[in-house]
Amino acid sequence: MAKMSLEDLRKLRENTQQQIKKRDMEGKQIQIIVGMGTCGIAAGAKVTLDAFVKELDAKGMGGDAIIRQTGCMGLCQNEPTVEIVMKDMPSIIYGRVDAKVAKEIVEKHILKRELLNEQILDRPAGDILKK
Amino acid sequence: MAYTHYILVCGGTGCESMKSNEIYNNLIAEAKAAGVIDKVQIVKTGCFGFCEKGPIVKVLPEDSFYVEVKPEDAKEIINEQIVKGREVPRLLYNKEKKSTETVEDIQFYQKQLRIVLRNCGIIDPENIEEYIARDGYLALEKALFQMKPEDIIAEIKAAGLRGRGGAGFPTALKWEACFKAPGDVKYVVCNADEGDPGAYMNRSTIEGDPHALLEAMIICGKTIGANQGFVYIRAEYPLAVDRLKIAMNQAREAGLLGKNILGSGFDFDIEIRLGAGAFVCGEETALLRSIEGKRGMPTPKPPFPAQSGLWGRPTIINNVESYVNVPVILNKGSAWFSKIGTEDSKGTKVFALTGAVENSGLVEVPMGTTLREIIFEIGGGIKGGKKFKGVQTGGPSGGIIGEEGLDVPLDFKALQQLGSMMGSGGMIVMNEDDCVVDVSKFYMEFCVDESCGKCSACRIGTRQIHAILDKISKGKGTMEDLDKIKEIGFAMQKTSLCALGQSAPNPTLSTIKKFEHEYISHIKDHKCVPGKCKDLVVFDINEKCIGCGACARKCPANCITGEKKGRHVIDQEKCLKCGECYKTCKFGAVVKA
Numbered sequence: 001m002a003k004m005s006l007e008d009l010r011k012l013r014e015n016t017q018q019q020i021k022k023r024d025m026e027g028k029q030i031q032i033i034v035g036m037g038t039c040g041i042a043a044g045a046k047v048t049l050d051a052f053v054k055e056l057d058a059k060g061m062g063g064d065a066i067i068r069q070t071g072c073m074g075l076c077q078n079e080p081t082v083e084i085v086m087k088d089m090p091s092i093i094y095g096r097v098d099a100k101v102a103k104e105i106v107e108k109h110i111l112k113r114e115l116l117n118e119q120i121l122d123r124p125a126g127d128i129l130k131k
Numbered sequence: 132m133a134y135t136h137y138i139l140v141c142g143g144t145g146c147e148s149m150k151s152n153e154i155y156n157n158l159i160a161e162a163k164a165a166g167v168i169d170k171v172q173i174v175k176t177g178c179f180g181f182c183e184k185g186p187i188v189k190v191l192p193e194d195s196f197y198v199e200v201k202p203e204d205a206k207e208i209i210n211e212q213i214v215k216g217r218e219v220p221r222l223l224y225n226k227e228k229k230s231t232e233t234v235e236d237i238q239f240y241q242k243q244l245r246i247v248l249r250n251c252g253i254i255d256p257e258n259i260e261e262y263i264a265r266d267g268y269l270a271l272e273k274a275l276f277q278m279k280p281e282d283i284i285a286e287i288k289a290a291g292l293r294g295r296g297g298a299g300f301p302t303a304l305k306w307e308a309c310f311k312a313p314g315d316v317k318y319v320v321c322n323a324d325e326g327d328p329g330a331y332m333n334r335s336t337i338e339g340d341p342h343a344l345l346e347a348m349i350i351c352g353k354t355i356g357a358n359q360g361f362v363y364i365r366a367e368y369p370l371a372v373d374r375l376k377i378a379m380n381q382a383r384e385a386g387l388l389g390k391n392i393l394g395s396g397f398d399f400d401i402e403i404r405l406g407a408g409a410f411v412c413g414e415e416t417a418l419l420r421s422i423e424g425k426r427g428m429p430t431p432k433p434p435f436p437a438q439s440g441l442w443g444r445p446t447i448i449n450n451v452e453s454y455v456n457v458p459v460i461l462n463k464g465s466a467w468f469s470k471i472g473t474e475d476s477k478g479t480k481v482f483a484l485t486g487a488v489e490n491s492g493l494v495e496v497p498m499g500t501t502l503r504e505i506i507f508e509i510g511g512g513i514k515g516g517k518k519f520k521g522v523q524t525g526g527p528s529g530g531i532i533g534e535e536g537l538d539v540p541l542d543f544k545a546l547q548q549l550g551s552m553m554g555s556g557g558m559i560v561m562n563e564d565d566c567v568v569d570v571s572k573f574y575m576e577f578c579v580d581e582s583c584g585k586c587s588a589c590r591i592g593t594r595q596i597h598a599i600l601d602k603i604s605k606g607k608g609t610m611e612d613l614d615k616i617k618e619i620g621f622a623m624q625k626t627s628l629c630a631l632g633q634s635a636p637n638p639t640l641s642t643i644k645k646f647e648h649e650y651i652s653h654i655k656d657h658k659c660v661p662g663k664c665k666d667l668v669v670f671d672i673n674e675k676c677i678g679c680g681a682c683a684r685k686c687p688a689n690c691i692t693g694e695k696k697g698r699h700v701i702d703q704e705k706c707l708k709c710g711e712c713y714k715t716c717k718f719g720a721v722v723k724a
Contacts, residue, residue, distance in 0.1 A: 001259070003386030005394045006276060009268060016264035035252060037338045038331075038370050071339020073252030074243075074493035078177060081252075090137060090191035095177055113133045120139060120176035122189070124509075125243035125495065127253070128459070129265050 030065035030110055031085040037072030043079035044098060051099035052082075055106040065110070074124050081121065084109055095121040136171040136213050139189040143178025143511055144489060146186040150202055151175075154186055157205035162213065171213045178490055180242060180509045184224065197222040242509050244471065245495045246479050247455045251339030256374050259381040262342040268387055270458035274350040275395040278461070280310055283354045287457065289465035291477035296322055296413075296450030297525065297554045298630070299476065299543035302457075305447060308437040309355045312445035317357035319348050320441065320448040322418055323364035323371070326410040327526025328577065330557030332481040333451040335493050337364070337371040340455070341378035345388065345401065347454035350461070351447055352399040360401040361441070363418050367408060375403060410527075410581035414629045415448045417583065428585045429629035450555065452481055472498035476542035480553065486523075486560035487514050499540040502532065506560055517562040521645075525554025527574045527581075528634035530641030531567065550641040552634070566663035567642040567649050572600040578635040589632025592623040596639060603650060604664040606657035613643060613650060662723040665708040672699050672712075675720035682712035682721060 004012065034040070034049050049067060056062050075081050078095030084105065085091045092115060094105060101119060108114040140146075140155045155175055162168040179187045184198035188208065195218045197208070204222060211217045245251075254261040262268075274283055288303035309317060321344060325333040337344060348360045364372055379401060382388040390398045404422050411417045412427040419441050421427035440446025456478060460468050469477045476498040482505065485491045489511030496505060502522060506512070513519050521531040530551035539545050546553050561570065575597040584590045596616055602608045620636030627633045643650055652658045659667040672682070672691075676698040683691040683699060688707045693699030701712070713721045 001381065001385045003384070005386075006272060009263070009272065009385075009387075009393060012260065013263050013267075013269070016260045020261075020264055037251075037335055038368075039335070041370070068255050069257070070253060071251040071256050072335040072493055074248065074335075074495070075490070076492040077490045078492075088133075090194075115137055115139075115172055115174045117174045118142060118176070120174060122176070122179045122241075123252075124180060124492075125241050125245040125248075128244070128246060128249055128463075 029086075030061075031083075032065055032067045033070050033083040033085065034067065035071070035073055035075075035079060035081040036069040039072055039076045040079045040081065045080035047099055048080045048082065048097050048102050051102035052106065055103050059106060059111070061106075061110075075121055078121055086110065089113055093121045093123055094119045134170060134172045137191040138171060138173045138208070138213075139176045139191065140173065141177075141179045141185060141187040141189075142175035143180075143182065143185070144516075145178065145182030145512060149186050151186040153202040154188065154200055154205055157202050158188075158209060161205045161209040165209050165214055167209065167213050171209070178511045180490070180511070182508050182511065183504075188222075190218075193218065195219075196224050198224045242500065242504055243495055244479050244497050246459050246468075246471075247336060247452050247481050248339065248493070248495050249459065250343065251335060254340065256339055256341055257377050259342060259378065259385060262340070266458075266462055267342055268346055270461035271346050271349055271387070272393070273461050274353050275393060275397060280354045280356070283350065283461070284310060286465050287460055290460045290468040291465075291472075292453065292456055292460060292468070293476055293543060294450060295452035295456075295480065295553075295555070297528065297552060299553060302449065302453055305437050305449070306351065306354055308435070309445045309447050312438050314445050315356075316444050317355050318441040318444055318446040319351045319355070319357045319360035320419065320422070320436075320446055321348060321360070321362045321364075321451060321454060322413065322415065322448055323362055323368075323451050324406045324413040324418060325365065325368075325451075325555060326408070326413050326581075327528075327555055327557040328574075329483060329485045329523075329559045330526060330555050331483050332493065332556045334368050334371050336451055336455055336481070337368070338374055341371075341375045342382065343455045343458060344375070344451055345378055345382055347457040348401060349388065349392065349399050350457055351449070351454070353397055355445070355447055357447070358398050358400070360399065361404050361422055362401060363404045363406055363412070363422060365408060366405040372403065372405070379403075409583070410577070411583040411629070411631055414631055417629070418448065419446065428583045429631075431628060452556070473540060473542045473545075475544040480541070480556060482556045482558045484510050484558050484560070486558075487517065487562040487565070488512070488560045489514050498542045501538050501540055503537040505541075505558070506537075510560065513560070513562050517564065520561045520563050520565055521567070523551075523559040523561065523570065523638065524557065525552040525634075525637070526557045527577050528552060528630065528637055529554045529557075530637045531561070531570070531645065532641075533645045535645075550644060551637070564661045564663070566659050566661040567646040568600060568604050568653055568659070569661075569663040571639040571642050572597065572604055574638040575600055575635070578631070582632065582635070586626075586628040586632060588623050588627040589629075589635060592619050592627070592632065593635050595619050596636060600639065603653050604659070605666040606653060606664075608650075608654040610651075610654060612654070613647075616640070616643065662710065662713075668708055669703065669724045670701055670706060670708065670710070670713060671722050671724060672701060672720050673722055674698065675718050677718055677720070679718075681717070682715050685711045685715045687711065 082097045188197040188200045292302045293299040416430045417427040436446045481495045521533045536549045578593045662668040678696040690702040690705035
């Protein structure tokens with residue numbers, strides 16, 4: 001990234017905001033967001049992430065989904081946590097996602113639009129920056 | 132066929148005890164009866180952290196949040212919402228109440244409010260664009276181009292922000308003193324040397340949102356007129372250090388750090404200094420000495436760092452959490468911020484909730500939230516249905532709060548009145564199986580190890596109190612020992628050079644005050660009821676033993692023997708008193724005495 005002026009920064013903010021909105025609206029992509037704080041990684045988030053990559057590739061969907069990382073959501077007891085954001089589905093956070101559950105998420109949630117039982121968690125707080 | 136609706140039924144322990152299972156089954160039965168079972172999927176979830184109003188049922192995609200649902204409500208939810216597409220207002224959580232009084236525009240059924248952790252778990256911490264998209268560096272724009280240093284200080288003062296490192300000193304006063312201090316070289320320092328046992332708020336904040344810290348430090352530099360910042364962070368936090376380095380490189384490339392930031396003419400850069408794991412280096416003067424390359428030992432105050440800090444220059448030193456609040460205050464305004472919290476303490480506080488709770492984790496709540504809400508709602512109560520005994524706040528400097536403090540709205544003042552302190556935010560919950568003598572001994576041992584040795588009050592005091600606690604834990608204490616602890620503790624509080632020594636006796640003194648009977652039972656009856664003080668506990672096997680051998684297989688010392696189907700015995704000579712047999716036995720045959 002080149003050095004920015006004030007104008008550049010404002011433009012970048014606006015553009016990225018729109019991009020993110022677009023991503024939500026069109027929703028062509030499936031977003032898989034893995035919690036990768038120390039707690040998540042210690043609980044096996046790297047294995048989980050690899051499992052998603054493998055599972056999506058096996059289903060030939062590698063191109064439809066993006067896998068992103070994020071920090072700690074605060075649900076340390078239930079790490080690794082994974083949020084699935086996709087079109088026409090409410091965003092869902094799953095806890096204790098190991099390789100087996102990751103496979104199940106791909107097969108049920110992503111392919112059949114079916115939620116997994118006993119695995120869902122609630123985001124612990126509303127978003128103060130949501131407009 | 133795809134589902135149009137999803138019904139989430141809370142399956143947390145609290146809700147399950149209130150028939151959430153029956154609600155789940157009824158919902159499925161009703162959906163079948165109404166012929167909509169292929170339209171709606173009904174699932175059980177983990178705890179929603181709102182047990183007070185449980186059982187909770189949530190319907191998506193409308194996001195209807197139903198509270199205190201009864202099994203017989205299932206029919207109405209299915210028939211109204213799924214069949215006819217109308218919410219059931221009767222069951223909705225009343226969002227008008229409580230919520231709007233504090234802050235508008237926020238989903239408010241939750242107990243938590245995330246200001247410091249606003250981006251944690253939402254953005255990719257290694258991507259500066261995601262931070263910028265969420266109003267990142269917007270406050271910096273204001274600080275560089277629209278606000279004068281006096282305006283920034285006034286805004287933070289009006290917001291009522293107090294230092295989150297433990298003592299709660301008003302942040303604006305610190306900044307003002309440093310702004311007014313003469314000198315053209317000043318420094319901005321961030322204390323990320325989080326050393327309390329059980330605390331990890333700062334680590335998670337930096338790991339999840341490193342740019343927020345950078346932005347705040349640049350703003351601080353602009354305010355006080357400093358061009359150099361330091362983040363002093365523990366070497367034991369490799370991931371946080373990595374993410375911070377990535378963020379700093381991105382910010383430099385983008386012209387947000389370095390020379391002529393955003394073309395404003397203001398220069399500011401940040402360096403990382405790794406701490407080698409000394410607890411005393413979390414004390415601000417010792418931390419500054421450590422940055423200077425000297426041995427980390429405290430110096431007397433005054434002079435305060437704001438007047439004479441790093442290399443004798445005026446220096447602002449704040450905790451990670453204090454800094455991360457600043458961009459939000461500038462963006463949303465002091466009026467917004469000061470509406471959150473109590474009269475004494477504004478905003479939120481992040482706690483690392485650990486120990487004997489069902490859902491341990493990182494929580495951020497408005498000041499004024501009670502311990503009961505934190506432990507029994509967000510934390511889901513005591514693990515395994517055991518009895519609550521106390522909660523340790525403020526780490527080795529704090530105290531233990533018992534049942535009597537559960538309903539006090541928490542802020543800096545309230546915690547002090549309860550004989551503890553806010554500290555940085557570690558919160559360790561204890562149940563009936565924890566022994567206060569053992570816990571006090573643990574913290575005192577920590578302080579013995581971490582005392583820097585500069586002043587005798589701390590160096591000798593911690594050792595003496597530890598020796599007495601050790602004696603008591605072995606059943607050899609006397610009643611006079613308790614008075615001696617109080618005397619030494621008092622002397623340490625009054626004469627130690629820094630806060631580490633001044634507060635080291637706190638866990639011991641607070642437990643003697645609130646749990647004196649436990650100390651007395653150790654001293655007079657030579658008994659440790661929870662069975663944690665190994666010298667005072669004897670494990671035995673009684674006549675209930677069926678000879679399954681489970682305990683013998685678990686015993687690490689191989690000291691349990693017996694015939695198959697016959698009563699087993701423990702060889703007391705070899706017993707390590709680890710308690711594994713006690714935990715393993717399903718028949719109540721292993722007893723503690």
